[in-house]
Structure formats: C-alpha cells, structure tokens
Amino acid sequence: MNKTYFIIILTWSLFLNACTTKKQNLNESSSSSKENPYVDQNIPNLTPKTLDPSSFFKKGQALEGAFVPGMKEFYFTTSNDFPFSPAVVVFREENRVWKKYDFYATGNDTMYSKNTYIERTETGWSEIKSLGPAFDSIPIMRLTASTHGTLIFDEGRRDGNGILRYSRLVNGRREAPKPLSEEINKGTWKGHPFIAPDESYIIWDGEREGGYGDSDMYISFKQADGSWGAAINFGDTINTDGEDGGGYVTPDGKYLSYCPRCKPPYDRMWVDAQIIEDLRAKQ
Numbered sequence: 691m692n693k694t695y696f697i698i699i700l701t702w703s704l705f706l707n708a709c710t711t712k713k714q715n716l717n718e719s720s721s722s723s724k725e726n727p728y729v730d731q732n733i734p735n736l737t738p739k740t741l742d743p744s745s746f747f748k749k750g751q752a753l754e755g756a757f758v759p760g761m762k763e764f765y766f767t768t769s770n771d772f773p774f775s776p777a778v779v780v781f782r783e784e785n786r787v788w789k790k791y792d793f794y795a796t797g798n799d800t801m802y803s804k805n806t807y808i809e810r811t812e813t814g815w816s817e818i819k820s821l822g823p824a825f826d827s828i829p830i831m832r833l834t835a836s837t838h839g840t841l842i843f844d845e846g847r848r849d850g851n852g853i854l855r856y857s858r859l860v861n862g863r864r865e866a867p868k869p870l871s872e873e874i875n876k877g878t879w880k881g882h883p884f885i886a887p888d889e890s891y892i893i894w895d896g897e898r899e900g901g902y903g904d905s906d907m908y909i910s911f912k913q914a915d916g917s918w919g920a921a922i923n924f925g926d927t928i929n930t931d932g933e934d935g936g937g938y939v940t941p942d943g944k945y946l947s948y949c950p951r952c953k954p955p956y957d958r959m960w961v962d963a964q965i966i967e968d969l970r971a972k973q
Contacts, residue, residue, distance in 0.1 A: 734945065736968075738928065738961040741947055765815060777801060778808065778815055791818060795941055797837035797887050804830040804843075821857075824866045828855070832882045834938070842870075842885040842892060850878040854894060871918050879905055884938040891966065892918065893946075895935025903931035907948060909966065911973055922969050928961070939963055 732739055764781045776792035778801060783789075793801035799810035805825040809816045820826060821841075829852075833843035839859030845852030853875045855867040869875060870892075877898030884893040891911045897904060898921070906929040908921045928934060932951035936958075939946050947960045 728944075734959075734961050736927070736962050736965055738950075738959040741958040741960040763817060780808070780818060782818060794834075796835045796839075797941070798839070800835075800839065802833055802835050802841065804833050821864065825857075828867065832884075834884045836885050836889045837887045838889060840885060840889055841867075842883040843867075844881040844883055844894070846881070850897075852880065854880050854883050873921060874910055874918055876921065882936045886939065887941075887943075891970070893937045893939070895937065902926060902929040902934075904933040905935050905952075907934055907937050909969055911970055919973055922973060924965070924969070927965065939966070 762783045765778060777795040778793040780791040780793065780803075781788045782791065791803040791806060793803050793808055795801065801808055801815075802821075803818075805821050805828070806818045807821060808818055828843070829846045830843045831846040833841055835841050841857045842854065843856075844854055854870045856870055857867045858865045874880075874892065874894070877896045880894060880896035882895055886892075889912060891909055893907065893909050895905050895907045897906070898908075901923065907924045909924065910918045910921050913919050923929065928937075928948065928950075930951055933953065934948065934950050935952055937946055937948040940963075944963055945960045946963050946965060947958055949957070950959050
C-alpha cells in the first residue's frame with residue numbers, strides 16, 4: 691500500500707475510533723443543544739456581538755465518516771444541527787492533493803459547494819458531481835442555494851469587476867447562469883451572496899457610491915412582480931469604514947453572521963435577524 695495512503699487511512703481510522711468511543715457521552719451531553727444549539731451562548735439582539743463559532747463545538751460535535759470505494763473521497767457529517775458549520779464535509783484527492791469541500795444544508799436533498807453538488811441517496815450522499823461546463827468556467831468564491839434550487843453565486847476576479855449570477859432549477863433541469871439585475875451588479879468587488887431559503891431576499895457585499903468604507907453589506911428584497919428591489923445598505927450598525935461582508939443567515943432564520951473589517955484572523959459577528967425585517971419595512 692502506498693505510504694501516503696497508509697498514513698491518511700491510519701489517521702482517519704484513529705480519528706473515527708476516538709469519535710465512536712466518545713459517541714454515547716457526546717450524544718448525551720449534546721441532547722439539549724440538538725433542541726437549542728444556542729444554549730449557553732451570548733445571544734445578540736439588534737446590537738451585533740462577537741461570534742465564536744468554536745464555542746458551538748465544545749458541546750460535543752460527534753463525527754461520522756467513511757471513505758468511498760476507490761479511496762479517493764472521504765465524507766463526514768456532523769451529528770448535531772450546528773448553525774455555523776457545514777452539514778457535510780468532503781475531502782477528495784485531486785492530482786495527488788486532498789481538496790476540501792464544505793456542503794451547507796439547503797432544506798432539500800441537494801447541497802452545493804461552489805461549482806459542485808451532492809445528492810442524498812438511500813445510503814447517505816452521492817459522490818461529488820459537477821454543475822457543468824457553464825459553471826466550471828466561472829471562478830466562484832461563494833454559491834448559496836434556496837430551498838427551490840435557485841443558485842446565487844459570485845465571480846472572483848482580481849480586477850474587482852466580477853458579477854453576481856443566478857441559475858434556476860426549472861422542471862428538474864438546471865438553467866445556464868444569468869447575470870442578476872443591473873441594480874444588484876452596480877459597483878465593484880461584489881461577492882459572497884446569500885439567498886434566503888424562500889428566495890425573499892439576497893444579501894451580498896461590494897463597493898459602490900454612498901457606502902461607508904471599502905466594502906459594505908447590502909440586501910435586496912424580491913418584489914411582487916418577481917424582480918429584485920433596490921439595493922439597501924445595512925447601515926452603520928453593520929458596516930464600518932473597512933471591508934465588511936461574508937454575510938449569511940442561520941438555517942433557522944434567527945441570526946445574521948458576517949465579517950466586519952474582514953481581514954485576518956477574520957473574526958465574525960452576529961446579530962438578530964430582525965434587522966432584516968426592519969430593513970424590509972423601510973424599502
């Protein structure tokens with residue numbers, strides 16, 4: 691057996707054995723966090739607070755994982771519903787390098803990671819699949835999906851002129867990517883879009899006239915005719931004179947998490963998602 695494979699398999703075997711040994715205690719200690727993952731947290735209101743994602747894992751996040759046949763992919767899932775972690779993590783060997791894919795829950799049986807996706811099967815999750823050539827040619831930084839399968843994603847370009855696109859799932863078939871409206875795509879450095887599960891709003895960040903700093907967070911609400919409304923700045927409660935962005939809402943819709951002055955070590959904040967409803971009322 692190849693020495694590299696032996697080390698990888700041995701490492702994962704020891705890791706999984708440790709998880710299995712502790713599984714009963716972890717499940718018992720985390721039963722309350724399954725019902726309420728925010729137990730013992732410093733819950734924010736409409737004033738943002740510092741978010742420490744690692745504190746959610748101290749309750750005991752048991753992992754279950756396995757290699758797929760051929761030993762080219764390793765999958766593991768979280769045993770609890772942690773709102774700030776991917777539901778499935780996959781490591782896949784590509785050109786002798788192990789690449790990580792984070793798949794976040796979408797509310798249905800398909801989860802996405804940039805230009806790839808996995809589907810729920812009778813025995814777990816499928817192997818990683820490509821969204822197709824139309825997506826492969828776009829340098830996607832973040833892609834999020836609604837419950838209905840609509841994808842919203844960005845384009846990472848060094849000149850800052852990348853655009854935000856969408857792709858719908860119509861009668862079970864994936865549409866080719868299309869640019870979002872000019873209202874959404876104004877300015878530069880547009881990125882990190884998040885679409886609400888019910889497609890009622892889009893959150894993203896970018897630089898445009900009238901902003902507070904290098905990059906601000908914006909939101910647009912879907913209108914009665916299906917179009918996207920004017921971009922609304924989140925205001926100085928969220929935005930600073932620095933680079934702010936990376937916003938997303940927890941799966942239960944309760945909190946908005948984002949990166950203020952987004953530079954290493956990329957600390958995050960969180961705030962009550964009521965801030966979104968307050969902005970909706972002002973549109």
